Every structure is written in structure tokens, then in C-alpha cells.
Amino acid sequence: MQVPESQSLPSQPEWIVSVSPHVKSNETVAKIMWTVVACLMPPLLLSVFIFGIQTLVITAISVISCVVVEVVSQKALKRPVTISDGSAVLTGMLMAFIIPPGVSVFVPVLGAVMAIYIAKHLFGGIGFNIFNPALMGRAFLLATFPVAMTSAWLPPVEGMAIFSYFSGVDAVSTATPLAVIKEQGFAAFTEMFGSGGSLYGSFFLGWRPGCIGETSGFLLVLGGCFLIYKKYITWHTPVSVLGSIAVLTWIFGGEQGWMSGDPLLAMLSGGAILGAFFMATDYVTSPSTRTGQIVYGVGIGALTVLIRLKGGYPEGICYAILLMNPLATVIDGFFKPKRFALPVGGDK
Template sequence: MTARGPIGGPHTHSGASVGRTMGLVAVALVPATAYGLYAFGWPALFLFSGTVVAALLWEALSLKLAGKPVRLFLFDGSALLTGWIVAMTLPPWAPWWIGVLGAFVAIVLGKHAFGGLGQNVFNPAMIARIFLLISFPVEMTQFLEPRPLLSPGAPGLAESLAIFVFGHAGFDAISSASLLGTVKTALGQGTALPDILSNSHGLLPLAIGAVPGSLGETSAVLLVLGGLFLLATRVITWHAPVAMIATMAALSGGFHLADPARFLDPATQLLSGTFLFAAFFIVTDYVTAPATGTGKLIFGAGVAFLTFVIRTFAAYPEGIGFAVLLMNATVPLIDHVVRPRIYGRTRSGEPIRYEER
């Protein structure tokens, strides 16, 4: 009926849209984010909004440069989410330029350099995280104990603005390493694990999030809540998170049993660092994960395995970022090898045979 030639079927649609999917993920992120903003106060709020706004601006700029319709893509929610996730992985009191640069790396280098939405091989937020971690090892590893909003000891509005703009003078004095960082350093000195853990936080604060850590990654309980919401709304499937958690539990459990003085117990491994955040919000990223259920299982297990290896045997206390990027690189291979069985064919692609009738 139009001059462009006939429109192909089907002529009805489920109503699903990219924007709706992204919106649901954002909703799932709200509890953990809200807690992070509360726990780390005004500076965290400034950093969060700065990063998200920067992500949107970089997105708009990239779209304009690429000659794509800015309005359509800018509000599909993908840039908002990327900026959001980048902000959640930052130390809560990091200065503004960390967030802006992180958003630049994620959006421009991690996403648009590959061709924009849907084309990137690597998770943009993880690229930003690794870029920042390698480039600014000092700023990216200075965490602090939560100082809830309006509590005594929390910085006021003006002071927070100063932290956001200029960075925190005398940051060293109040900074404290994350649990994984502390463990790594102490193990390197030859201290046994039980001694290290005895004067650190217990598991309950780890679960609630009352520990030093990145802006949005501390509260395990709220992250799991968001993840369950995504599972319930069918935005994500169970495969990757379950594979990731199970593999980590099994691996760290085995090693811990073999030598409790050297290897962390599974509960601490699962609850600390970025692990649960990654399990529900990073490895479930559509673009950079395999398409099939089996593929997702392999992917999740691979991320957990590499994370364990890096956390335990390599130089970095937290290995998720590297693990995710390494596994991202294997996704095309996984998708090539692991395909659904085609109807009427065997797994190897030959037509099914029935015995002569």
C-alpha cells in the first residue's frame, strides 16, 4: 500500500521493545543504587548523576557523529543503563572526571567504536571499569566505610561538592581497602586467612552492604532482589547467573576445604566485590552474552572460573572485570559451536533418520 513495496509479515506484534527491556533493568537496579547513594552520601549522589549525564551526552555526541537518529536512540535507555552501571562500579567518592572519563570509555570506545547498540563485543561498563582501574590504580582502589546520609561524620553538601570537583584531600587518611583487597595484601605478607578475617567485617554486613566497596555493589541482598525481579519479568534467563554462582561456590568451596588458611570460603567469595552485581546485571547483558541457554551456562561458568583464578592466584584482588571481558571474547565462538538443535535434524545437523518402516 506504500510506494516502498509490500510490508512483510507478521502483521501483529508482541509489543516488546528495546526501551521497555531497558526500563525493567533500570527498575531492578533501583534498590541497590538507592542504598549505595544513602550509604555513601552526597558525594556518591554527585558522582552517580555526573556519570549518567555524561553517558547521555557522550551517546548524543556519538550518535550525531555517526549520523544516526539521535532522539530515537538516546532515549532507548541503553546509554542511561550503561552510565548507571559504570557509576555503580566506581569508588563512591571518586572525583567527577573519573565518572566522565568512564562514561566516555564505555559509550564511545566500548560501544560506538564497534558500531553502536547491539554491535559491541565487550561489555561497555566492564571496559570502562578496567580502563579506569589500569589507568588510575590509586583513585580506583580507594574505598571507604559507609557514612550514611545525614549521619554524623557524613560530609555536608558543600564539602561533598568539593570532594566531587577536586577529589578528597587527605583521602588516604579515611580510605580503607575492600575486603578482597585487604585479604590479598595480607595473604601476600604471609598472614593466615582466619587472622585476616577475624578483624574484618562478618558475613552479615557483607550481605547488607555495610562494608567499603563500589557505589552500587555492596548490598548483596538488594542486588539479588533486583536479579529476581529481572527473572520474574523474563528480562533475563536463569542460566548465566546460576552457572556463575554455582561454579564459584563449587570452586571456592573445594579449595577452601583443602586449605582454609589460604582460600576464602564460598560465602565470602559470593558476597564480596562485584560478584552478585555481575551475576545478575553484567553477564546477563544481551549484547555480549551467548544466545542459547547452554551457551549462557558455559559463559557464566567461565566468568566465575576466571574470576576465581584471578582473585586467588593473580595480582588483582577483584577479577570480575577481566573475567567478563575475556569471556566476552569467546562469545562468538560459543555461539558458533553451541547452537540449538534444528527441528528434524540431529545435533550434528543431519536429518533425523527413522528405521525403515
């Protein structure tokens, strides 16, 4: 049937077909990265107050080095320069956060080369890296400068009066809590750091020796909760990481036998909270399914406790995350969501 030219066809809705993704959002990579950087600023400022200006110097050198290596790498590989997205700045901050505050200023420079050029751009750039770049930088530095990375600790000198108020002790060794427990046992740990509620309070607030940005559990949890509120991350990975560390330490980590370990101390010591909220949740190197994130987090927690209790190194969160990174895609494959689309050509 032909329609006369004088007659107009009734108006029909216009359908536009495009490729995925069909869900639009105002969130961008740059916005997410800079938000995470902002969440890390309070722990950095507290670290400067506790350990002194050296922490700010190391962090600044780490960030600047990562940005410079990012530009050089992208130009050398003939890729667009994308330092404005904040990913290199975030990598620099995270790497500085897991470095002892007393290291040489050249240490973060070498770490930046490993983190940005090798771990990130040689794998294809942002979105293609298999391993977390900041953790790869730390693992490289630990292998290259083992003495500095395990002994360049600073006591909380600037905040010693506050530390003494919360912990009840007048002085503190520069050794980290996990190192004291590993090498000398809980008795020596109690003598150096105290015990009871005051101990947990001082550790939660950050009055203890440790890496630059891992000491304040309170500020790290606060920043992590804000990221969950913004829906940049979900609770599944952080809770499963910390929960598995707590449960397994309680079962296997006590000197008095099974179920005599201190789960709260295990979560507050080392980089457990920093790793759980800000590194294990990395989009590229972690699962995207909710069940997969729980399995992934439990795996990280189990490996962390295994390394802490049986390994030669007192902390294990760094290597635990790196060991689980390549399994993220495999874990997601086991928990693929069911598809409800009808097959083509039929309704069965």
C-alpha cells in the same frame, strides 16, 4: 476451466508471508532498559545512605556523561539519536556502580568516553558491541587511575550504627574485604570485619566498603530475580557464575588447603552478584542458548576465581566477563539447536 464472471469464487483464507521474527511481543529495548534501571535504584539509594551524597554525585555525573557522549557520538557518526531507549543511562549507572565512591568527579566523565564512544559506537552502536561498555569503561579507568580506583574507598559512615549491630565490630577499614584477604590474609580480615553469621548478614545487606553499587547482595539479588520473573534474563548465567565462584573458591581458596575456602564469602564479596545478574546477562555480549549460557557463566566464574587467587588484583569479575565476551558467539556455535525442517524438494 473458466469461471463465469457472474459466479463468484468461494472465499479462501488469506495467507500473509513476512520475514522473521514471527513471534510478536510488547517488549521493547526501551522498556527492558528502563526496567533494569529501575531495578538498580534501590541499591543506589542504599549506597547514598551508607557512603553519603558523594555516591549520588558520582552516579549522576556518570549517567549524564554517558548520555551526552551518546548524543555527540550519534550526531558525529550521522546516526539517529536514541537516548530515549535508556541504554546510555543504564551504561552510566552500571559504570558508576563499579567505581569507588571516593573518586574525583572527572573520573566517570573519562570512563563515559571509553564506554559509549569507543566500546559502543565505534563497534557499530547498540547491538554490535563485542565488549560490555560499562566494564570497558571501568577497565580503562583502572589502567588510567590505578591508585584512585584501588584506594578511593569510603567506610560505611552513615550506616555505621547498623553495621556495628550486624557485624559486632565498632569500626571498619576503608579497604575492601577482597583487598584485605589478598594483602593481609583471613586473620586480618576477621579482625576488621568479624566472622560468623553476623558477617554474612552485614555483607548481604550491604554494610561494608566497596564500589558504589556492588555492596548490597540482597537488593541486587532482588532486582535480578525480578528480571528473571519478567523473563528479561534467565537463571542460567547468574546461577552458573555464582555457583562456579562458590565451588572453585571452596576447593582452591582456603588457607588450610583444599576444600577449606569460604564459598559464601566469595559470592558476597566484590562485584560477583552485580556482575552475575546485571553484566554477564547483557544480550549483545552473552550467548543466547541455554547450554551456552551455563558454559559462559562457568567460564566467568572460573576466571574470576583464578584472578582473585593468583592475579595481582583482588577482584576479577570485570576482566572475567570481558575475557568471555568475545567467546559468546563461539560458545553459541557449539550449541546450535537442531533444525527439524524438511529439505527442499523431498521428504528425506
